[in-house]
Amino acid sequence: MIHVDIISDTVCPWCYIGKRRFEQALALRPGYDIQVGWRPFQLNPEIPPAGLSRKDYLNDKFGGVDRAERVYEAVSAAGEEVGLDFNFANIPRQPNTFDSHRLVRWSETAGVQDTVVEKLFFSYFVDAADVGDQEVLAGIADACGMDGDLVRDLFRQDADRDLVMAEEGVARRMGINGVPCFVVDHKYAISGAQDPSVLTHVFDLAMQDKDKVAKNSVQETAEAAEAD
Numbered sequence: 272m273i274h275v276d277i278i279s280d281t282v283c284p285w286c287y288i289g290k291r292r293f294e295q296a297l298a299l300r301p302g303y304d305i306q307v308g309w310r311p312f313q314l315n316p317e318i319p320p321a322g323l324s325r326k327d328y329l330n331d332k333f334g335g336v337d338r339a340e341r342v343y344e345a346v347s348a349a350g351e352e353v354g355l356d357f358n359f360a361n362i363p364r365q366p367n368t369f370d371s372h373r374l375v376r377w378s379e380t381a382g383v384q385d386t387v388v389e390k391l392f393f394s395y396f397v398d399a400a401d402v403g404d405q406e407v408l409a410g411i412a413d414a415c416g417m418d419g420d421l422v423r424d425l426f427r428q429d430a431d432r433d434l435v436m437a438e439e440g441v442a443r444r445m446g447i448n449g450v451p452c453f454v455v456d457h458k459y460a461i462s463g464a465q466d467p468s469v470l471t472h473v474f475d476l477a478m479q480d481k482d483k484v485a486k487n488s489v490q491e492t493a494e495a496a497e498a499d
Contacts, residue, residue, distance in 0.1 A: 272304045273477045276454040278442050279388075280314045281371040281402055284346045284357060287392040289451035289464035291353035296470035303474055308379065309388050311372035311439045312450045318367040322403045328365035349464070357396050366395075366403025370426065372435050374408045377425065378417060386415045456480070 277293065279286035297305060318328075326336060333339040343359045350357050371391055378387035390411050394400040400407050405426045413419035425431070442452070445460075453461040453470065456477045461469060 272306055273474060273481075274306050274308070274456055276308050276310050276457075278310045278312050278447055278452040278454065279450045280312050281368050281375070281388070281391045282366060282395055283314055283450055284343075284350065284359075284396060285464045286451040287355060287396060288346075288349050288353055289453075290388070290392065291355060292464055292467050293453065293470060295353070296467035296474065299467060299471050300474050303478065305474070307385065309375050309384055310442060311375065311435050312442050312447065312452075313368055313372070313439060314450065315365070315367075316369070318365060320367050320369075320403070322364040322366040322401065325362050325365050355396070358399055359396075361399040362395070363399060364401050364403070366401055368403060369432075369435065370405055370408055371402045372439070373425070373431055374412060374422065376431060376435055376438075377422065378412070378415065381417045383415050383417060387411065387417070390415050 275293075277290075279289070297303075315328075323331075329336050329339040333342060340359075343357070347357050347359070375384060375388060375391070378384045391402050394407070394411060395402045402408065402411075405423070409419040409422045409426070412422040445454075447460075447462075449462060451462075451464060453465075453473075455461070455473050458480070459473045459476060461473055
C-alpha cells in the first residue's frame with residue numbers, strides 16, 4: 272500500500288485542480304493500492320472567524336478586484352482543462368477555513384473524507400457557499416452521509432481545535448508554505464497541482480522502494496534459514 276497525505280486548504284483553487292489531476296494519476300495506476308489522507312493548511316489564518324467580504328480580501332491580497340480577475344483567468348483556464356468551472360465572481364465572502372478543516376478531520380473517522388473534501392470545494396467554488404459558517408459545514412456533513420447534528424455538537428464543544436492546529440504545525444515545520452502538497456509514503460513531497468505524469472512517477476518510485484524492501488526481507492529470511 273502507498274500512503275499519500277494531501278496537504279491543502281479548502282478555499283485554494285489550485286488544490287481543487289490538484290485533486291482532479293491526482294484523480295487522473297490514480298486512474299493511470301489502477302493496480303496500485305493507494306490510501307489517501309487530507310491534511311490541513313490555512314493559507315490565510317489571519318482572517319477573522321466570521322470571514323471577510325470578498326471585495327476587501329481581494330483588495331488586500333491583489334490590490335483590487337480587476338487585478339484579481341486577471342490572476343483568476345489563468346486559474347480558470349487550468350480548471351477548465353480538468354473539467355472545473357470556477358465561479359469566482361459570485362463568491363460573497365472569504366472564509367476562515369479552520370472549521371472546515373475540523374470537518375475534514377472528522378470525515379476521515381466517518382470514512383467519507385474524499386466525499387467531504389469534494390463537497391467543500393464544490394460548495395465554495397461553484398455554489399459560492401460560505402464554508403467558514405458552521406451551519407453550512409453541518410449541512411455539508413449531512414449531504415455526505417455524516418451526522419450533521421453530531422457535527423454541530425462538536426463545533427459547540429470546540430472539539431479537536433488543538434489537534435488540527437498541531438497537524439497544521441507539522442506541515443509548516445516540514446517547510447511547506449504553499450499548497451497543494453502531496454507527501455508520498457512520508458518520503459517524497461510534490462508541491463503544486465502537478466501534471467498526472469509527475470504524480471505517477473513518484474507512485475512508481477514508492478512501489479520500487481516497497482519491492483526492494485520485500486526482496487531484501489525474503490533474502491534475509493532465506494539466509495537465516497540456511498544459517499540454521
